[in-house]
Amino acid sequence: MNKTIGIFGGGQLGRMMAQAALPLNIQCCFYEADTHCPAAQLGAVIANQAPDALQQFIASADVFSLEFENTPLADVDQLIQTQTLYPPRQALATAQNRLLEKALFDELAIPVAPYRAVHCEADLEQAVAELGLPLVLKTATGGYDGKGQFVLRERADIQAAWQALGPAQHLVAEAFVDFSRELSIIAVRGQDGELKTWPLAENHHHHGILSHSIVPAPDSAELQLVAQDYICRLLDRLDYVGVLTLELFVTEQGLLANEMAPRVHNSGHWSIEGAICSQFENHIRAVAGLPLGSTAMVAPTVMVNIIGQYPDSAQVLALDGAHLHLYNKTERAGRKLGHITLLPKDSAQLSTLCQKLAIILPEPLALHAEIDIQHGAVE
Amino acid sequence: MNKTIGIFGGGQLGRMMAQAALPLNIQCCFYEADTHCPAAQLGAVIANQAPDALQQFIASADVFSLEFENTPLADVDQLIQTQTLYPPRQALATAQNRLLEKALFDELAIPVAPYRAVHCEADLEQAVAELGLPLVLKTATGGYDGKGQFVLRERADIQAAWQALGPAQHLVAEAFVDFSRELSIIAVRGQDGELKTWPLAENHHHHGILSHSIVPAPDSAELQLVAQDYICRLLDRLDYVGVLTLELFVTEQGLLANEMAPRVHNSGHWSIEGAICSQFENHIRAVAGLPLGSTAMVAPTVMVNIIGQYPDSAQVLALDGAHLHLYNKTERAGRKLGHITLLPKDSAQLSTLCQKLAIILPEPLALHAEIDIQHGAVE
Structure with a gap:
């Protein structure tokens, strides 16, 4: 009768999921680096550094979810060979990449600020020319809570912006939204x-x-x-x-x-x-x-x-x-x-x-x- | 900063206490026979059969409470030599004994049904004579969820009632409450x-x-x-x-x-x-x-x-x-x-x-x- 949900991540979101799950006789377990994470008081933590940790996690629950949007897709791919993950892989992959995400918004006619994909400094110069200033340059992947962003206020910022974020290779320039x-x-x-x-x-x-x-x-x-x-x-x-x-x-x-x-x-x-x-x-x-x-x-x-x-x-x-x-x-x-x-x-x-x-x-x-x-x- | 509350008992009441405690960064632990009790998913259970279990429990928390009104007073007495228990011992002792409880209600002018203490069959006969029938005979201690009670409907029930509950020695006869x-x-x-x-x-x-x-x-x-x-x-x-x-x-x-x-x-x-x-x-x-x-x-x-x-x-x-x-x-x-x-x-x-x-x-x-x-x- 009881079900176990395996969750990628064990922070406060996992903690509050587990708090909501227990009264339904649903137990959560967590795949997480820190065994003293916030969710640890509410379920088993499988430390994700051990060589067989992912296999152990995959075997530990009936169905899987996540509290961490940067859950590695490689881990997800291994999991979904035999188990079910909600939300589905595509949602995760899309949310992890601003370019894929904006393409999906476009496809569904959900308005977004004008944007350009940026893969080199010349792309950035063109984006500034077409979208105007100020402009927000963001890494396509890995950004979180305002990290991985650069606001360009004048043309002279282009070089600094590229130096700061260029190594990420996949970038998106967004028109500044008023x-x-x-x-x-x-x-x-x-x-x-x-x-x-x-x-x-x-x-x-x-x-x-x-x-x-x-x-x-x-x-x-x-x-x-x-x-x-x-x-x-x-x-x-x-x-x-x-x-x-x-x-x-x-x-x-x-x-x-x-x-x-x-x-x-x-x-x-x-x-x-x-x-x-x-x-x-x-x-x-x-x-x-x-x-x-x-x-x-x-x-x-x-x-x-x-x-x-x-x-x-x-x-x-x-x-x-x-x-x-x-x-x-x-x-x-x-x-x-x-x-x-x-x-x-x-x-x-x-x-x-x-x-x-x-x-x-x-x-x-x-x-x-x-x-x-x-x-x-x-x- | 975090506090631990030690709780006598680990049933659903302890479970729901712990669920309420966790968001306040308060951890509960439980003194309980069954280590798979309902509260076990939310805190450590100290199995109360081991010889030094009570000492271990007493050392395990900052302050103590209970979810089980029949918590042994002997355990409480040992605990309160060095630690604090809420509710206080007197409340527990009073609630564990219907005669003490009714005496407290009387003292505080809180109305109760007419009652008599019953320590022998003659007491019970006198209670029937004074309070009339039907009459409810209850053990002074140990009753729970309707157990340890006998309803006398006619005088002929006196013997059966005494045989059923007399061995408890301390009984209370209560006028039937309409x-x-x-x-x-x-x-x-x-x-x-x-x-x-x-x-x-x-x-x-x-x-x-x-x-x-x-x-x-x-x-x-x-x-x-x-x-x-x-x-x-x-x-x-x-x-x-x-x-x-x-x-x-x-x-x-x-x-x-x-x-x-x-x-x-x-x-x-x-x-x-x-x-x-x-x-x-x-x-x-x-x-x-x-x-x-x-x-x-x-x-x-x-x-x-x-x-x-x-x-x-x-x-x-x-x-x-x-x-x-x-x-x-x-x-x-x-x-x-x-x-x-x-x-x-x-x-x-x-x-x-x-x-x-x-x-x-x-x-x-x-x-x-x-x-x-x-x-x-x-x-």
């Missing part, structure tokens, strides 16, 4: 093709790291329909099973897709308390072949990341209705250590809570900014 | 004396086993205030820390206390999804010395027990908004294997869900009965 807001939509697809989407999150970053997400994104009723349409095209085209995230920019030309993540996402952590069924539980349900749960919102929610240093737990828990999620990681600058979920009664309470949190958190990121929510905006 | 409903109130007290209570649950039993709980108990606005008053008297008098449950009867003479349980309780499982902070998280917060979370209700909730045999998970999860909690136990008649939480939109949806559940569950217990909820009854 966006007013960053949103993300998260959706889940079951093995029978059932689709469900959560409300749009509005994401606020600080130096490339997610600071906080507001759900539902203010004034997003129409955007929600557009974003749902885009992500459902992706899910169906990829014959996807599990949770997929699509990051979007709000521009004067409408929503533009930034990138997709073939996994549960930091901007979906609000759903543990804020939605009837969380992204973690629905991902587990999909991978295990169970019916999906409702993605409806319980109440407007704000999720705040804990970065670099832990706050005093007692101070956080003294905030009315605050939920604390710590990942059992050691402190390090820029590292995601946990998150806090707020389900404020109204904008006034949210404002108070955020002011207090900005004092309590050692690294308040973008929390000083004005935050507002809209009750009753999305059903 | 009650319309069974309710329970759950409350939590912090180390600083902070008190919080959840809404009353209306509990429906089947052959002495809890079938389902409805929260808030219908028509309970006034009863809530009375029940809160009673349980707060107990918490303060016992200098209690953690979660306490008080079972109550609704009678024509008002609320009568049945018994207290010095622990999280089956009738509080609804609070995982139905309250802002669950009984499990607040118990952990109290034991760890953290501020308590809000016990306010998210929405009216019904909790249904899974007894004896597992249902098909997929059928349960296909129910709109249903949450499934399985305890990783093997099937056995009468055994609590899991529970299902429903947060219906209205009475009509609740009725539909319960009709479906009565078909899906191999042992539907009292679920065939009319179930109703009241939205907006308790804030």
Whole structure:
């Protein structure tokens, strides 16, 4: 009766997947370098350095998934000879390569910022000429949390940009997007093709790291329909099973897709308390072949990341209705250590809570900014 | 920074405590006979048969609690020589003995059914004479889920009752309570004396086993205030820390206390999804010395027990908004294997869900009965 899901990676996303899986009598195990990883308290960790580790992992579970979008395709290829992986290999391969990803967006008529593939310095010069400045040069593979990117502001930056990123060989130059807001939509697809989407999150970053997400994104009723349409095209085209995230920019030309993540996402952590069924539980349900749960919102929610240093737990828990999620990681600058979920009664309470949190958190990121929510905006 | 809580017992209550503790970076360990107990997936189990097991357990955590109200007082006495136990020893000792418990209720002016201590057959005859029939004879210690009880319906039952329970020596005879409903109130007290209570649950039993709980108990606005008053008297008098449950009867003479349980309780499982902070998280917060979370209700909730045999998970999860909690136990008649939480939109949806559940569950217990909820009854 019990099922085991093998997960590539054992960080906080795997930890929260396993937390959602246990009440369903589903056990997770993890393929991960660090046997003291955040997920280790919830399931066996198979250290991925040993020579036969991958074979051992492949033999250890009934079905497989991932929490790490840079899971090596070579490992996946070995796994899928005998086992099933959700999401499917193609989704992973596409998400790992910005050029493949943009080609897929183009194929599905999901708008993206104008871009050019760049394989040599001359390509970059041509891209600057055609797309104008500023321009963002990105490696096609390996980028994460703002790494592997270079913003060109004038023609003189071309050489420096090429020197910084050229060795990666496969690059993409993107026209600078003049966006007013960053949103993300998260959706889940079951093995029978059932689709469900959560409300749009509005994401606020600080130096490339997610600071906080507001759900539902203010004034997003129409955007929600557009974003749902885009992500459902992706899910169906990829014959996807599990949770997929699509990051979007709000521009004067409408929503533009930034990138997709073939996994549960930091901007979906609000759903543990804020939605009837969380992204973690629905991902587990999909991978295990169970019916999906409702993605409806319980109440407007704000999720705040804990970065670099832990706050005093007692101070956080003294905030009315605050939920604390710590990942059992050691402190390090820029590292995601946990998150806090707020389900404020109204904008006034949210404002108070955020002011207090900005004092309590050692690294308040973008929390000083004005935050507002809209009750009753999305059903 | 991380804390470990040592818990006497490792059943489903310990399992759900540990599930609530992990996001707070609090680890639990368990003192328990069965190393494959439900809590074993979430923390170390110290097998309690080994000669030095108790010393090992005492050395294994920063602070201690329990999920098992029959935790031996001898073990507790050894523990509290060097360590702290929440709830305090006196609460445990009182709850383990119906005579001490009723004396405490009397002292605090919490009404109970008329009763007599019974130490010999003559005491029982006198109790029948004074309290009338029917009469319930119970062992003062060791009773659980309807065991250790004998209902006397006529004078001729006296001998049989005495033969059945007399060897226990310490007995209590209680006047039969003509009650319309069974309710329970759950409350939590912090180390600083902070008190919080959840809404009353209306509990429906089947052959002495809890079938389902409805929260808030219908028509309970006034009863809530009375029940809160009673349980707060107990918490303060016992200098209690953690979660306490008080079972109550609704009678024509008002609320009568049945018994207290010095622990999280089956009738509080609804609070995982139905309250802002669950009984499990607040118990952990109290034991760890953290501020308590809000016990306010998210929405009216019904909790249904899974007894004896597992249902098909997929059928349960296909129910709109249903949450499934399985305890990783093997099937056995009468055994609590899991529970299902429903947060219906209205009475009509609740009725539909319960009709479906009565078909899906191999042992539907009292679920065939009319179930109703009241939205907006308790804030």
